[in-house]
Amino acid sequence: MSRAVALVTGANRGLGYETAKQLLARGWSVLVAARDRDSGEAAARALGKGARFVALDVTERESVTALSKQLDAPLSALVNNAGSSFDGFDVSVARRTLEVNYRGPLRVTDTLADKLAPGANVVMVSSAMGELSRFSPELRRRFLDESLGRSELAGLVSEFVERVGRGELGGFPRNAYSVSKAALNAFTRIAARELEPRGVRVNAICPGWVRTRMGGNGAARSLEQGASGIVWAATLGEGGPSGGFFRDGRAIDW
Ligand SMILES: NC(=O)c1ccc[n+]([C@@H]2O[C@H](COP(=O)([O-])OP(=O)(O)OC[C@H]3O[C@@H](n4cnc5c(N)ncnc54)[C@H](OP(=O)(O)O)[C@@H]3O)[C@@H](O)[C@H]2O)c1
Numbered sequence: 001m002s003r004a005v006a007l008v009t010g011a012n013r014g015l016g017y018e019t020a021k022q023l024l025a026r027g028w029s030v031l032v033a034a035r036d037r038d039s040g041e042a043a044a045r046a047l048g049k050g051a052r053f054v055a056l057d058v059t060e061r062e063s064v065t066a067l068s069k070q071l072d073a074p075l076s077a078l079v080n081n082a083g084s085s086f087d088g089f090d091v092s093v094a095r096r097t098l099e100v101n102y103r104g105p106l107r108v109t110d111t112l113a114d115k116l117a118p119g120a121n122v123v124m125v126s127s128a129m130g131e132l133s134r135f136s137p138e139l140r141r142r143f144l145d146e147s148l149g150r151s152e153l154a155g156l157v158s159e160f161v162e163r164v165g166r167g168e169l170g171g172f173p174r175n176a177y178s179v180s181k182a183a184l185n186a187f188t189r190i191a192a193r194e195l196e197p198r199g200v201r202v203n204a205i206c207p208g209w210v211r212t213r214m215g216g217n218g219a220a221r222s223l224e225q226g227a228s229g230i231v232w233a234a235t236l237g238e239g240g241p242s243g244g245f246f247r248d249g250r251a252i253d254w
Contacts, residue, residue: 003050005073006234007031009058009108010082012039014212015125017047018227019079023234024050028076033067035082058082058104064111074117077234080105081125085177085214094164094176098157101180106187109202119199123233124188126204126245130181132254136171143186144254153186185245185254192243201242203233208247 006023010016012034020030024047032047033056034040044053054070057063058080084100086093105124116122132140142148142156160172160179172179185204192202210226211219232249245252 003029004076005029006077007033007075008079008081009033009056012043015207015227016081017043018223019230020047022227022231058108059099064107068111071115075115075120076117077121078112079123079234080108089174091165094161097176097180102183105184109191116200121234121236122202123230124184124204125230126184126206127181128206129178130185134173134178139171157183189243201236201240204245205230205233206247
């Protein structure tokens, strides 16, 4: 039997690398996607048999398209893990953060959608920082509206950037990372609806606060603990949940 194939973005280090490691230990093949060739190739070498480096910058349309053309075997899992947190708070930080953490996974998921095997799992590595309790009740209502579609979500995201420029946040948190993850969560619900007819599950995961370059040395959780919830969502079988937000395999509030 051929091995299940996963593609993990930002797999050269941190949670992406550990997710690849745990999937390989389960007998999967893993495409180790990274924007930096040297560290991506080094990671694939360190991970060993079944791991292969593929170049991917999630913010570059050409890079995502080139990767898509290169894929032969269908993917059993797509793990949208790559993410960034930038210092400061202004329009440029808001734009760059949304580009990596929200538009990146959206672009990768849309471009690779026809490479997903029936019954595949798409995992959005999100964060409790994206919880809607950080937003005004009115924005919470707009994000959670059942009829929220792609254009309404794009509108909410543009409104945030405009408001940051005006210095008048109108109920959005003063944190671009939080807004990017809330938008990613909303896209998770939309993509889950869209891909349901093909039996593809789409879930958002909070790994908890994990010791990585982003999380810092003082974080409460190990890489192994953080990645295990991602691997849980990447390996769900028939009848598994879709369109949810989970930590350690348990549903949490949006
Ligand atoms: N650590 C935590 O406590 C925590 C908590 C909640 C959620 N998360 C989420 O978990 C995910 C992984 O974070 P981490 O903690 O493992 O952080 P990390 O060690 O800083 O790793 C981030 C990864 O994303 C990659 N990346 C950034 N921008 C990219 C782009 N444009 N294209 C492709 N790859 C890109 C980085 O590549 P380079 O090496 O090239 O920079 C790196 O591989 C992120 O989505 C993060 O938001 C982390």
